Amino acid sequence: MYPKQEVVAMLLAGGQGSRLGVLTQKLAKPAVPYGGKYRIIDFPLSNCVNSGIEAVGVLTQYQPLVLNEYIGSGQPWDLDSMNSGVRVLSPYEQVKGAYWYSGTANAIYQNINYIDRYNPDYVVILSGDHIYKMDYSKMVAFHKEHKADCTIAVIDVPLAEASRFGIMNTNPDGSIYEFEEKPKQPKSTNASMGIYVFSWDKLRKYLIEDEETEGSSHDFGKDVLPKMLADGQRMFAYQFQGYWKDVGTIDSLWESNMDLLDPNTPLDLNDESWKIYSSNPVVPPQYIADGAQVQNSLIADGCDISGSVDFSVLFNNVVVKQGAVVQDSIIMPGSVIEEGAVVQYAIVSENTVVGRNAVIGARPEDIEDKDKWGIAVIGDNLKIGENAKVAPKAMVSTDIEGVK
């Protein structure tokens, strides 16, 4: 018998994140490194712990090895409790056969047993694609206060961008009367953040119903939520204020990392009362050598910097040798930038070596045809040879030979 949990969180972490290209070739999107020492999933997991949620199911499907290994016992987030904590839930074979998670709703449906054993009143559905700090307990309190069946977190987005999101149109009391998925002419700017609170008895019923509905794609946004709204269930929008960023594309991942360098970004990662936890590698402090130039950057322990680093985010154990220049870039753990190499507007994945005098990416002002400009991305464990050139916007997944 498991002790009752008032709230259980379910974190959808099965997505491939194909728009991140080489960065998600070997790992699921929530495991993508972020901010010099984190992985994206640290944010929803830390939010859960800081909100007092003790039971978290992480639903995995695509390339789960790195993610499984990373989550481990849940100890880095204090989620290794005796009867609750974090559980990795992957698709499994059942009496009727084996099924992959066919949609977000189906993934939860297949794990009804996991949720039931805690006999919760509320279930929080989260995704592993966003960078934000949020107190879910406040959202649950809002849900209770409004006697809602479903509460959807929304954030105010600029009108010009509203057509990229799912828009929630609400009555003055905050209740939702209409969903519009990526509307051409948005009626409001309340974009769904993909964070839902459900009363478990209601959600349970709708999940079972949806599973039996022919032609359903078993998706929350496309099937379950519209059905609940059509049935007149009490659905409310919960207004979130603060930093929230989807990091599902190369550009948004890069931008969100750069946001950390801006002192005006409302996302304080050193806030004692709302720490973002992660697993910490065992490495010595970072060393900045004589002659190095480091400005406006985030640098993690274990780095050894002799070159110049400007407007960049460097993960642990990155080496920047003498005369090398790293600007407006993200360098992931263990990568080495050799002497004289220049890395600009680029993301270099883990354990890659950028050879002497190689040039990766370019500054936008140095490119005439702006359509050809973008963030250059280098995959993990690669070798970029001496004097090699990688064009802006390129996505590199194989070694590049050096040039004499």
Add this chain to the structure above:
Amino acid sequence: MRGNNIMGIIFSNLHEDLISELTDRRTMGAVPFGGRYRLIDFPLSNMVNSGINKIGVLTKSNYQSLIDHLGTGKAWDLSRKRDGLFILPPFANTSEYSNRLTTLNSIMPFLKNSTEEYVAISDCDAICNIDYKAICSKHLENGADITLVYKRDQLPPKLHDPAVLSFDSRGKVIDILINPNITGSCSYYMNIMFIKRELLIELINKCISKNTLNFKRDIIQGEYKNLNVYGYEFDGFAPIITSMSDYFNANMQLMNREVRHDLFRGDRPIYTKIRDDMPAKYGLGSKVTNSLIGNGCNIEGEVENCVLFKGVHIGKGTKVSNCVIMQDTKIGSDCNLSYVIVDKDVVIKNERTLAGFLSYPVYISKESTV
């Protein structure tokens, strides 16, 4: 493979009087070092990396910060169902721990109830990355009863009762001088010893019954003629902390890349307690050279030849050179500090100037405000 036939004993409290400023409110093992470590991390990690699974940490007084640091031993992988970390403060009163020999006598049940054949004993005053497995194989190869780890160098002037060893051609100890008047290089004992557990128990019992209670004089010097005592030379980086200026210099030596590679080897990492700090932030206009910086730092000024622990803030227009600044200390703007050791949680307000000298760094104590 985990586990071997060796247990570890670490004296976390000895030599405190040599750096009394730093040990005023903590025990020797809890003295911060190198941007993120405490001195005990070195012997503890060395033992763990050598496959030692059972480690007793002896501590006499002022041990709150040590216990806070060690916790369950999880960070060193010592939070285990079988064996792991044992924190051994005095049972009834601190007089039991008045010296090394009576301390060992008072943990006799711990020694007797263990099943390991050998004991590795270390203090916290030598900062090094040493492999006990190599000491053990040398010990077995020599057929030794006791192996003493030594260093060849000039005697640190303030080292307590240094034991200087002489050897025959096979490395067997043929003479031990305690506190000799020697100038120049010699082989001195680093307070790291390898011994059979049963022999250790026997020697302690013998000394207690004769009331000869000086470990160095009565066990090491007193017994070497009756036993096979061998030396094991450690030639890696191993500063011994016998004064504030030793402490300062040992921190500064970490700026040397070879020293760092020797001390923080990838195959034998030094573990420490984890804090979830974000990466260090270097502001616009910051200038950092030849410095070791911990995560969680926020640097807006100039830093040169410094060790900054986690969470240190350096304000705009401030210049800090040749300093060791411990965790969470906040230095305001337009300050000037050189040759200063600043302890934890200190606040230095705007426009302060503090200066020491290489041979005598100024010390600012924990939680003070300047």
